[in-house]
Amino acid sequence: xxxxxxxxxxxxxxxxxxxxxxxxxxxxxxxxxxxxxxxxxxxxxxxxxxxxxxxxxxxxxxxxxxxxxxxxxxxxxxxxxxxxxxxxxxxxxxxxxxxxxxxxxxxxxxxxxxxxxxxxxxxxxx
Numbered sequence: 001x002x003x004x005x006x007x008x009x010x011x012x013x014x015x016x017x018x019x020x021x022x023x024x025x026x027x028x029x030x031x032x033x034x035x036x037x038x039x040x041x042x043x044x045x046x047x048x049x050x051x052x053x054x055x056x057x058x059x060x061x062x063x064x065x066x067x068x069x070x071x072x073x074x075x076x077x078x079x080x081x082x083x084x085x086x087x088x089x090x091x092x093x094x095x096x097x098x099x100x101x102x103x104x105x106x107x108x109x110x111x112x113x114x115x116x117x118x119x120x121x122x123x124x125x126x
Contacts, residue, residue: 006097024100038094045110067088095120096119
């Protein structure tokens with residue numbers, strides 16, 4: 001099992017940027033497919049972005065495409081994956097989670113992931 005810890009959340013004004021980190025321990029993150037999800041109060045957890053370890057294929061929710069970028073864990077030797085969030089909107093406010101699975105492919109459903117971090121709060125003020 002890989003252990004995941006998110007960080008980088010905070011309070012930012014609309015139009016601002018944040019970079020979330022997903023630090024892994026126990027296993028090399030580059031061998032895992034990783035997804036970012038978010039959950040706002042009273043709402044279901046929703047897909048944000050994902051990357052496949054086998055191909056570096058990435059995909060994004062329509063609501064964040066063009067504003068958010070997920071890095072590949074193979075881009076660095078820190079065993080950390082990042083979610084760069086630009087042009088933030090109040091509707092991006094949520095707890096953000098990273099998740100990982102050793103299965104090959106790219107996955108959009110929370111049920112596809114075996115390992116989860118504890119989440120980091122992102123609040124965007126208008």
